[in-house]
Amino acid sequence: MTSPAPALxxxxxxxxxxxxxxxxxxxxxxLVERFGGTWSHEQALGMVGLALEDSARLLQNAGVPWGVDEIIAYLTDEVLRQLAETGVPFRPGARELLADLRRSGAKTALVTMSMRRMALAIADLIDFPAFDIVVAGDDVARPKPHPDPYLQASAALGIDITRAVAIEDSPNGLRSALASGAVTLGVPLMVPLDGLGAHALWPTLDGRTAADLAALHTAHAPALTTATNPQETR
Incomplete structure (x- = not known):
């Protein structure tokens, strides 16, 4: 089958x-409260899309006396425990769009700054082979908002990044995707993405298809430019 635009x-x-x-x-x-600190909703929102290492350091500043790696491991374990208890809350339309992309012949990659064990656990809960490759936080030397994670995924699949669409929900993630050279789609959730340069912002993936992503890619790929930007998000 001939892959549509985007190829990835x-x-x-x-x-x-x-x-x-x-x-x-x-x-x-x-975790913060265990050691006598306080953690507000505003502080928690400030962690959305932040580097896992930077998130750990903010928790240290709030009074958690653990090392960065220990904090990351603890948070990962806790999130996985909650997922095991409640199930995986897919965002509206995401699983359906993934399935349509697989039927279309497009390649797909999961590019996350969460740990590989979490990424694989979530991918394994999808009831079809959803991704050709997973690039996780412990797979890259320079994390988002550096372009490296997205470039690493496209290179591993042998597809030029300009033939790709990247889907993101955070400012750091958008910066990473834009810097890589991919057509970049923002689907905001916890924080706004206005004014960050995304090629498009969709309020939801619900009802969207591979054809919609192909149209987005066709509309924006010729005008792509490449920039750079440093760090890591989850």
Whole structure:
């Protein structure tokens, strides 16, 4: 089958494919409070799309006396525990769009700054082979908003990044995708994405199809430019 434009669709995970941000927040608050600190909703919102290492340092500043790696491991375990108890909350239309892309012949990649074990656990809960490749936070030297994670995924599949659409929900994720050279779609959830340069902002993926992404790519690919930007998001 001939692949449509785009040849590759690159998916962020937390907040884009699955609505796990409340699970991260639910893990952060009791951790800070365990050591006598306080953690507001505004502070939690400030962690959306932030580097996992930077998130860990903010929790250290709030009084958590653990190392960065220990904090990341704890948060990952807690989010996975919540997912096991409640199931995976896919964002509206995300699973259906993934299935339509697979039928269309487009390649798909999961590009997340969560740990690989979490990314694989979520991918395994999808009832069809959803992704050709997973690039996770512990797979890359330079995380989002560097372009490296998206470039690594496209290179691994042998597809030029200009033939790709990336779907993101956070400012850092958008910066990473735009810097890579992909056509970039923002689907906001917890924080606004206006004015960040996304080629399009859709309020939801519900009802969207592979044909919609093909039209988006066709409309914007010729005008792509490449920039750079540093760090890592979940």
């Amino acid at each position: 669709v690159l998916w962020d995970m937390d907040g884009t494919l699955v609505d796990t941000e409340p699970f991260w927040m639910a893990a952060e608050t009791p």
